[in-house]
Amino acid sequence: MKDFVTVGLIQPVIDPDTSWGTGAPYSLNISPISAERVWQEIQIGFTEMIKLDNRPEVILIPELHLPPSQLAIIKEYSKRYKIIVICGIDFQRNPKDAKRVRNRGAICLPNGIATRERAIRITSLQFGKTFFTYMERSMFKQGIEKAEEHFPDPEQYMYVFESSELGNFGVMICSDIFDIERIMLYQGRIHHLFIISLNKDLNTYFAMAESLTRLLYCNVVICNTGQYGGSMAVSPYSDVNSRTIYKYIGQRMFNTHVINIPLSSLEDAQLFDFAKENKKDILFKASPPGYQKYPPSNQLINATKKTS
Numbered sequence: 001m002k003d004f005v006t007v008g009l010i011q012p013v014i015d016p017d018t019s020w021g022t023g024a025p026y027s028l029n030i031s032p033i034s035a036e037r038v039w040q041e042i043q044i045g046f047t048e049m050i051k052l053d054n055r056p057e058v059i060l061i062p063e064l065h066l067p068p069s070q071l072a073i074i075k076e077y078s079k080r081y082k083i084i085v086i087c088g089i090d091f092q093r094n095p096k097d098a099k100r101v102r103n104r105g106a107i108c109l110p111n112g113i114a115t116r117e118r119a120i121r122i123t124s125l126q127f128g129k130t131f132f133t134y135m136e137r138s139m140f141k142q143g144i145e146k147a148e149e150h151f152p153d154p155e156q157y158m159y160v161f162e163s164s165e166l167g168n169f170g171v172m173i174c175s176d177i178f179d180i181e182r183i184m185l186y187q188g189r190i191h192h193l194f195i196i197s198l199n200k201d202l203n204t205y206f207a208m209a210e211s212l213t214r215l216l217y218c219n220v221v222i223c224n225t226g227q228y229g230g231s232m233a234v235s236p237y238s239d240v241n242s243r244t245i246y247k248y249i250g251q252r253m254f255n256t257h258v259i260n261i262p263l264s265s266l267e268d269a270q271l272f273d274f275a276k277e278n279k280k281d282i283l284f285k286a287s288p289p290g291y292q293k294y295p296p297s298n299q300l301i302n303a304t305k306k307t308s
Contacts, residue, residue: 008258058086066089167191
């Protein structure tokens with residue numbers, strides 16, 4: 001298990017107030033010109049990061065930013081450079097019901113992540129948003145393309161990804177950060193929570209990140225659009241000056257950044273019995289009341305479906 005995991009954040013600029021149109025009928029996807037610009041910014045981010053000595057092991061791209069047509073290239077980047085990529089894909093229709101719209105992310109997992117040789121194979125899957133915002137629901141209600149009412153297509157699966165090298169992690173899309181069931185599932189099972197978002201309410205998400213790093217007792221990394229800034233990485237360090245690893249505020253600015261988040265020392269803290277032992281050598285605050293560390297399932301992907 002590594003001491004630190006290196007995470008890259010690519011933050012292109014998308015203005016949600018105009019990118020899908022300014023009134024009904026809205027477009028399912030952002031305009032071709034905007035999509036091309038955003039794709040160029042994503043490529044610039046990859047180009048900058050793969051040249052670094054501390055090349056990221058994980059790269060995050062915000063919610064709804066990746067043009068669906070470019071997903072195959074992202075998979076190739078992941079395989080070629082041995083980087084886990086978690087990216088938000090622009091809206092997609094449910095293939096069985098064209099009036100139901102999905103908000104999805106994709107995760108690409110190359111084999112042999114600990115080495116720098118080209119991966120032989122890659123595992124890729126898409127995960128969906130469960131709780132759509134009122135802005136998305138309003139947009140769908142007013143009509144997509146042919147001015148017909150559309151509907152959110154919430155997806156109920158939640159995932160825990162397990163890695164003996166990089167630690168276990170969970171993923172969320174934007175407003176699912178408020179999903180209590182998801183929080184209950186992740187507590188005691190993950191070292192990192194990666195959240196991709198397209199969000200204006202920065203202060204609420206900053207507060208949620210601070211809360212979740214204590215409740216889940218893990219690293220929390222939010223990758224938001226460069227339109228608003230608002231990306232953040234926090235860890236439950238005892239030292240308040242160390243707790244915020246990264247925080248970016250700045251409007252309408254394309255930005256990339258590479259950060260290191262703790263792993264082996266956090267694992268020690270997650271396994272530590274704060275009720276019985278002296279924590280002088282532990283760098284982190286005490287785990288929350290009732291915290292229980294669950295053993296790994298020894299599966300690549302452990303999927304849990306919500307019952308509600």
